[in-house]
Amino acid sequence: MEMNDRDKVIEKLEANLQEAAEKNPHSRTVLEAFGPLMIERHRLLSTLDWKGIDPSGIDRDKLKAGVPVIRQVPLFFPEDPWKEVVLPTIAAARQGFPQLHEGLDAWEACVASGAVPFHDYFHSCPPPDETLPASWDCVRDIPAGLTKLILMSAARTVLEMRSAAATVLRDAEWDKGYCPFCGSFAGIARINDKITQRWLHCLHCGRDWRFNRIRCPYCEHESPQEMNYFFLEGKTVESAFTCEECKRYLVTLYRISDLNDPDLDVAALSLIHLDLIMQQKGYQPLDPSGWLCIE
Ligand SMILES: [Zn+2]
Numbered sequence: 001m002e003m004n005d006r007d008k009v010i011e012k013l014e015a016n017l018q019e020a021a022e023k024n025p026h027s028r029t030v031l032e033a034f035g036p037l038m039i040e041r042h043r044l045l046s047t048l049d050w051k052g053i054d055p056s057g058i059d060r061d062k063l064k065a066g067v068p069v070i071r072q073v074p075l076f077f078p079e080d081p082w083k084e085v086v087l088p089t090i091a092a093a094r095q096g097f098p099q100l101h102e103g104l105d106a107w108e109a110c111v112a113s114g115a116v117p118f119h120d121y122f123h124s125c126p127p128p129d130e131t132l133p134a135s136w137d138c139v140r141d142i143p144a145g146l147t148k149l150i151l152m153s154a155a156r157t158v159l160e161m162r163s164a165a166a167t168v169l170r171d172a173e174w175d176k177g178y179c180p181f182c183g184s185f186a187g188i189a190r191i192n193d194k195i196t197q198r199w200l201h202c203l204h205c206g207r208d209w210r211f212n213r214i215r216c217p218y219c220e221h222e223s224p225q226e227m228n229y230f231f232l233e234g235k236t237v238e239s240a241f242t243c244e245e246c247k248r249y250l251v252t253l254y255r256i257s258d259l260n261d262p263d264l265d266v267a268a269l270s271l272i273h274l275d276l277i278m279q280q281k282g283y284q285p286l287d288p289s290g291w292l293c294i295e
Pocket residue numbers: 179180181182183184202203204205206207
């Protein structure tokens with residue numbers, strides 16, 4: 001990417017974050033905390049040049065049957081230079097989360113000393129209890145929430161880099177509510193106005209894919225009577241899709257103008273209050289674990 005293009009992408013992101021904070025003042029703190037991590041990810045994505053996944057190992061019939069790329073070929077390699085991503089990620093986290101400086105110092109020292117064998121963790125799916133591998137002693141005493149923040153932010157950068165390069169998915173058939181690349185359930189969706197297509201967005205690798213508008217992306221139940229959209233009072237775009245069959249919800253930008261190309265990562269952060277409301281109403285998100293795998 002040319003320097004100018006890169007600057008433009010980051011400028012646009014900064015403007016999006018600013019605008020989202022003005023429109024949703026209650027999410028300003030969240031946007032300001034995560035903003036530097038998002039900006040750093042965009043910077044890294046324009047410069048990283050790691051090797052891609054092996055497209056010859058991906059079977060189109062398996063994709064059609066709902067087996068994501070993560071279940072077909074390795075997405076991470078032993079020689080991946082994680083330091084290149086994790087150290088700048090920690091630096092960005094310092095801006096957004098200054099109160100966590102002690103833990104961030106400890107994380108940075110572990111990474112800099114080479115004592116965190118990232119591949120041990122990323123080559124397999126983390127177990128549901130989020131236990132760190134035995135070889136990760138260096139970061140074991142750091143608060144789990146901070147460790148999760150660092151790992152998820154770094155993994156998003158690496159997965160997005162590899163997902164964006166996975167051209168095999170461009171014309172593949174895919175009909176699931178979880179991501180064709182990394183297998184995580186969608187974190188947010190958008191419905192375009194005139195053509196009324198629903199697009200799901202993965203918060204773990206940044207991929208978008210089209211999905212049936214009346215089917216539940218979680219349980220695949222199809223019943224217009226049991227699928228609803230909840231809107232906050234006075235809002236016409238910010239909504240949550242709900243399924244009465246499985247009691248899941250998915251935050252959705254509803255009937256946005258076809259000319260509009262919203263940043264769904266920014267939208268997901270700025271609509272966190274909608275998540276709280278839906279969970280108070282007894283619904284669960286599609287992707288509750290926030291980790292990379294589906295079982
Ligand atoms: Zn994904």
